[in-house]
Amino acid sequence: MRPASGFKRIGKFIWLSLFGRWIFLLLIPWFVPTISYLLIGEPYLESFSNFIWGTLMVLLMTTLAFIPHDWAVQYIADLYPSIHLSAKRAGFTVLAFCLLTGVYISVYVMFIIRFRPLNAELSTDGVIKVYLFEFFAILLLTCLYEVNYSLKKWKEIKMNKEAIKKAGLQGQLQSLKSQVNPHFLFNSLNTLSALITDEPQRAERFVDEMAKVYRYLLQTNEHELTDLATEINFIRSYYHLLRTRYDTGLVLHINVDDVALESFIPPLTLQLLVENAVKHNTILEKNPLTIEITSLESNLLEVKNNVIVKSTHVRSTQLGLANINAKYQILSARQPVISAGPDYFVVLLPLLTEKPVNQ
CATH class of the missing domain: 3.30.565.10 (Histidine kinase-like ATPase, C-terminal domain)
Incomplete structure (x- = not known):
């Protein structure tokens, strides 16, 4: 099975949009290690086993959090499909992302502080850094989703104009033929x-x-x-x-x-x-x-x-x-x-x- 085919199957299994699957794939190399370090602290880099287990733990958390974010994007796009509603669509996307991220990160932070997996060292300053980093990720994700959506809608409009023109020419030709x-x-x-x-x-x-x-x-x-x-x-x-x-x-x-x-x-x-x-x-x-x-x-x-x-x-x-x-x-x-x-x-x-x- 080719990697691309396996990637699509995984995306369908966890019910992500096609663009969401690619975004998720791009998040893994940089987002997961960074947020892992912010949540676990220095113990994350103390040993290879800590690095692997910490990365897998945060990857699972990220996956569970990312899926509803992608669903929210699709739902908001269905509510405001027009290309002229970009500002409203982006605003609601940021709001939805902040609410979802706030819930998930709060749960994960409480989990890390309570159980201290891998001897995690999460201080108050670390919590603040986690929330700031997540807010930066929210803005980045919103921009990526909105740019992708706008480009896709622009292509649809362009194709529709060509289809309308063709249908109009056929209708005009038929009318002229009949007259x-x-x-x-x-x-x-x-x-x-x-x-x-x-x-x-x-x-x-x-x-x-x-x-x-x-x-x-x-x-x-x-x-x-x-x-x-x-x-x-x-x-x-x-x-x-x-x-x-x-x-x-x-x-x-x-x-x-x-x-x-x-x-x-x-x-x-x-x-x-x-x-x-x-x-x-x-x-x-x-x-x-x-x-x-x-x-x-x-x-x-x-x-x-x-x-x-x-x-x-x-x-x-x-x-x-x-x-x-x-x-x-x-x-x-x-x-x-x-x-x-x-x-x-x-x-x-x-x-x-x-x-x-x-x-």
Whole structure:
């Protein structure tokens, strides 16, 4: 068995984080002999046997004390995971370390004074030195843990930005493919041509809304999130194009409160869901396809449409829904919930209340 493999197994057995195992390994050569000398005094160096037994005794004490310290670090990191909370995380780490170290060192000092193993000579000055040395170790450990955590979070953010960019490009490409294809352009130009002849004012409005749609599609990939108000305005323009084509066969209801409008979602999320509804359902004036966008409690947005099965099966690639899920997996711990029933197709989207600082 290789040393590294054995080291990992020992770390897992005593339940230390990976970084905690390396920190513990780095502590042994200098921390254990130093604190052994401070606790035992001159007898620690009087004989080789005293040195070995004293080192093993303090190593056991150090191990028992280090494990809960590492647990405390992991617990505090879970409570304050943001990279922008470094000061608060470090402060609570120092506090937790001081409390734990104070308890353990007090117990060990009382043990040394009471039983005097290896003829230990621990004076009052020695006790003070032990506590001062431990405080120095606390500050050092806190710095090492915080630097490691911040570097790891920075790498995660960098990787997430790349993943977001890739997902955004895929979403933008899919949106452009679904809009800028000969079939869509043919229908749009036919609609525009008819409007120019019969209703020039509507034709002008149609061109304005189309320009808004394309401008949003081309610019939206610059950001990981967009506020819901902006996305809703885009959907109104997108719906205008669809409504002009399908007339009363397509209906959109938007019922979103002002608080929800200030929240954030990945851009083009609503467009992908509206497009998905239009693609997979029959649109008839006597039985319109109705899409409802409604804000709910618990920072949720419901996108719901009635199901009107097409006579000819449309193959679903699931790319739109997969794209939405991929973005939410990177941006939030909360994920969309999809409910596909015989009468309605419902998607619950978490609304994000904080926009990344780097936007």
